[in-house]
Amino acid sequence: MTTFRLAPSAIAAGYRLEAHETVGSTNALAMERVREGDRGDLWIVASRQESGRGRRGREWATPTGNLAATLLTIGTFQPAAAATLGFVAGLALSDALAAVVPTVRIGVAADGGNLKSGRFELKWPNDVLADGAKLSGILLESALLPDGRFAIAVGIGVNVVAHPEDVPYPATSLRKLGFAGDAGDLFLALSDAWVDNSRLWNGGRGLEAIRKRWLERAAGLGAPVSVRIDGRVVRGVFETIDEACCFVIREADGSLLRVAAGDVHFGAVASARDD
Structure with a gap:
């Protein structure tokens, strides 16, 4: 059984922990806690998630040993x-990964692009890559409370011991990268890294600092890119992310062209002919 600790x-910053071995969805549990009147600053974690979701309602499977976490x-x-808390989550997770995982290989990424030496990369808007392959996904869900405040569930799923094989994009796991620890070890580092990054974000007032840190780890910056937007594909070069x-x-x-939402592809995939 995985042991989770803050x-x-x-x-010290006032965060609390609710740990499970198996859940339906950590995000769904977080929204239940909102309805029950929880004050927030609550981490809900599990090493197995049976009905998780990704962006656009896609299934996100979390087999036993992987990490499902929601703040x-x-x-x-x-x-x-x-909405920019997803960028905070990506930075916190990449900081945690750098602290506990052996250096990522240097070479050619699975999608044909170049890898940055010794670094995990952040793919806009909500993925963390290793060796050019998807390692983690981040999903935000929100609710407006009667008093005007917002409740945000920041869901983070990480392939710790296993990764999906039947997906249309390269995927990997920490085990494949040589990580000998478990989901509990990664979560400990993540809960620490979140404190620093959320303080930097400062309720959105520090967003420019978050943006600069994110760009330093951005996957595909300056490379050919295609983005599917509302059924059409736009091609060009990844210039930056704006304010x-x-x-x-x-x-x-x-x-x-500024894109608020869409599916992004780099390298050879970006140059492929549309279906």
Whole structure:
């Protein structure tokens, strides 16, 4: 049985922990706690999740030994700022991974792009990559409370011991990268890293600092990219993310396109002909 513990820094900052071996969905449990009147700053974690979800309602399976974690946070921040908590989560997870996992291999990424030496990469808007393959997904869900505050469930799923095989994109696991620990070890580091990154974010007031840190770890920056938006595909070069953390593409004519939501593909996949 996996043992989950909060880092001393998280305990000192007032975070609490609700740990399970198996759940339906940690995000769903977090929203249940909202309805029950929970005050927030609550981590809900499990080493098996039976009905997790990814973006756009896609299934996110979490077999035994992987990590399913959700942080429930409640505050008066603006909705646009709340949406950027996914970037905070990506940074916190990449910090945690760097602390506990052996260095990532250097070479050619699974999607044909280049890898950055010794670093996990962040794929806009909500994935963490290793060796160019998907290691983790992040999902935010929110609810407006009667008093005007927002409740945000920040869901983080990590392939610790296993990764899906029947998916249309490269995937990997920490076990495959040489990680000898378990989901509890990773969560301990994650709960610590969240404290620093959330303080930097500061209710959205520190978003520019988060944006700069995120860009330092961005996958595919300056590389060919395609984004599927509302059934059409836009191609160009990944220029940056803007002050609102929208994805910015430089198209062939030099114009800049800002994307708030869409499916992003890099390298050879970005150049492939549409179906």
